Amino acid sequence: MQSQTLPAALIVEDEYLIRMDAVDMIRDAGFKTYDASSADQAIVLMDLHPDIGILFTDIDMPGSMDGLKLASYVRHRWPPVIIIVASGATGIDQTMLPTGASFFPKPYQTSLISQSFRDIASSFA
Numbered sequence: 233m234q235s236q237t238l239p240a241a242l243i244v245e246d247e248y249l250i251r252m253d254a255v256d257m258i259r260d261a262g263f264k265t266y267d268a269s270s271a272d273q274a275i276v277l278m279d280l281h282p283d284i285g286i287l288f289t290d291i292d293m294p295g296s297m298d299g300l301k302l303a304s305y306v307r308h309r310w311p312p313v314i315i316i317v318a319s320g321a322t323g324i325d326q327t328m329l330p331t332g333a334s335f336f337p338k339p340y341q342t343s344l345i346s347q348s349f350r351d352i353a354s355s356f357a
Contacts, residue, residue, distance in 0.1 A: 237356050239285020239314070240264040241349070244274045244302065246293045254288060257342055261349035270295035271302035278310060285312065286352065288345075290338075291319035304330050314352060318345070 241263045245251035248269070255265045266281055268274040272295045278284055287306050291299035303315050307330035317329060320338035329335055336344060 238263055238353055239356070240266060240281060240283040241286040241288055242274055242277055242281075242284045243267045244269075244271065244287065244289040244293070244299065246270060246290065250290075253342075254345075257346055258288065258349055261346055262353055263349060269293075271297040271299065271305075274302060275305070278306065278313075284310075286314045286316065286349075288316045288318070291317060291321050291324070300328060303333055307331065307333070316345075316348060 241258045243251055243254045243258060243265060245254060246269050251267050251269065255267050258265050266277050266284060268277055270293055287303065289299040289302055293299055299317055299319065303317055306313050306315060315330060315333035316336065317333055318336045318338055318340050324335060326335065334348065
């Protein structure tokens, strides 16, 4: 697998330690990563880095929008971006997510997220 062919991943999580764990996990899967602590920062990074092809976001965050609104915004502005949402919030179902987005409840199993990223990587092989 060549990492040059893989899209970069943007990890959006307001809790620093959780964000850094996710960054490490996704880098270990072979992806270049960017990270942001809010949706506002994430949008700036999406504008600056056209290599971002995966959004991995939490739902509950400070700022002008939460992760669900960010996911919807990204789906409309950058339709090809792969969207993965993770949250400890209850009552989240697929109808609340943009078309094609995946959802993982927190606390998520690292192995499930890693497998999801390996699956994405294999689709680019």
